[in-house]
Amino acid sequence: MSSPAATTVDPMLSAHTTLRLGGPAARVVRAEGAAEVADAVGAADRAGEPVLLVGGGSNLVVADAGFEGTAVLLAGRGTAFARDGDRVLVTVEAGEDWDELVAATVAEGLGGLECLSGIPGRTGATPVQNVGAYGVEVADLLVDVDLYDRRTGSVREHVPAAELGLAYRTSVLKGTDDAVVLRVRFALRADGRSAPIRYGELARTLGVEPETRTDPVAVREAVLGLRRGKGMVLDAADHDTWSAGSFFTNPVLPTADAPQVDGLAAWPAGEGRVKLSAAGLIQNAGFGRGHAGPGGRVSLSSRHVLALTHRGGGSTEDLLALAREVRDGVADRFGVTLHPEPVLVNCTL
Template sequence: MRAAATTTDPRLSVHTTLRLGGPAGRVLRAEGADEVVDAVGSADAAGEPVLLVGGGSNLVVADDGFDGTAVLLAGRGLSYERAGDAVVVTVDAGEDWDDAVAATVAEGLGGLECLSGIPGRTGATPVQNVGAYGVEVADLLVDVDLYDRRAGIVREHVPASELGLAYRTSVLKGNDDAIVLRVRFALRADGGSAPIRYAELARTLGVTPESRVDPAAAREAVLGLRRGKGMVLDAADHDTWSAGSFFTNPILPAADAPVIDGLAAWPAGADRVKLSAAGLIQNAGFARGHTGPGGRVSLSTRHVLALTHRGGGTTADLLALAREVRDGVADRFGVVLRPEPVLVNCHL
């Protein structure tokens, strides 16, 4: 008989990195794929809505909470299989993401090191097509195992090509019909990292763009950069009480993009350009540490893209600050910033 998911603290604030949000109807802790399927299946049978929670690093939960079952992904596990010149690593959806990255680097495998220090669970990475420092999940993803809620079956080895992976999104985002159970990545086994494409990281490592380095060296450099921006979790540091980057970098037709001295911009396909959301925010007059209602929330003191909880705040406070920033950028430059985290029972 399979073990069942266990009931745990219903307060979603204790399960999210923002430390905000009201309670769920119930919270079930699932220690592996079988328990995830059982927990979700039991909620579906009862007609209850389901919220999947990994590390809670990409969730903004309403103060009213979530009227349904939240399932905590807590299963752990990695395995490796040689596939030609690569090694395919299979990771359980509940595995802590940075632990998984650290494990692959310790094995001498290259590819994931630039995604070091990102909080959350592995199952969320293809949903969001997580990316940082010139690498994104789409570059390395082989396939996933999914629980198809409508059919009530597990679909194994669903190819990455079927997931609609794009900038910080996929067909899985905002769609709870399919739940990630396992993820597989093809990694380099030749002792080298992924090509270093991000200029700031290349400068930190002292190499030219497109160089490859020791994966461990790249990981340490990335962790250092992220710590400097308050992007590595630390319970004692309110700059890390956030959902990471709150707004995505907007992609616009090149003809519609505002021209701003010093604003970072990158090509994004035919006649399109990706603009720096952080640059837009700063140029709209919002500085690091800009406070929201009562000083209970603020922009990070180290990175304007992170909206942080300073203690004693509410989700309503955070959303008020997010609206102020969004509207300020829109009024100044005519560009509407879109939120990156998942908003649960709330909206901008």
């Protein structure tokens, strides 16, 4: 079963994830555009098969047993720019490489996405997770999306961002199979200036005051430098980048329940709530960079304790064992439960 124009490819999901882990799917279909995605998903639905959408595989932890269904690879590419007053609307196919999109917008002199440079994956996944970094998140710039509605078997165009329930690293699209992102639209600044620089580390690197808007090219280069220093830019030769990015989200708690830890980074998160640094909690619970999991086949990154990395020859179960060790260690030390940021496919913590 596949759409007429789709091409079948390697069924091992380890070949399609940045962790390089995961067993086979019953079927993998490469869909080259929005119509092929809708066709492939619709065909699987009519056959009663589960569906897994795979972009760059940078946010997936797939079980060693694999996935008993159809994995649809989002491979459709394409970006269009349209002037709209003092902004530019950018329409992007779901399979467009995210960092290539960011680079293209910066090259066009557009501001807004530069702080999200270096993040792996495909554009269609970014609203699902409400991807964010260095003080900017997709919700700040997203206009609308086109969706394939699996409940009705139809395409819904221009679904407003306001209907997506965008919040910290989540949306109404996350954790549900009801809809598939086909196309995404952003509104970017056309004045050649970046988004306001809100992240202290980035402001210091750029030598600017917080809230400054500056050259997007300089911001992109600074962000890429910071991410490379943390092993967060993909490099096949660097096992620190064999990861799913930050594995745990920063916990948001009632202020009264937050543990008091000297030097722990924390940010206001609404009335009576605070967001704590997951990395700080992990480090203070005794887990340092490079902390090894089973057999040394997996470990915390040697550069950034939030990334769980595959060192080669490992398994998804090895990775999950390390994640459980870290999660339980933080809970025992501080009474705070960390939650995974990646999507867990056919496996749990």
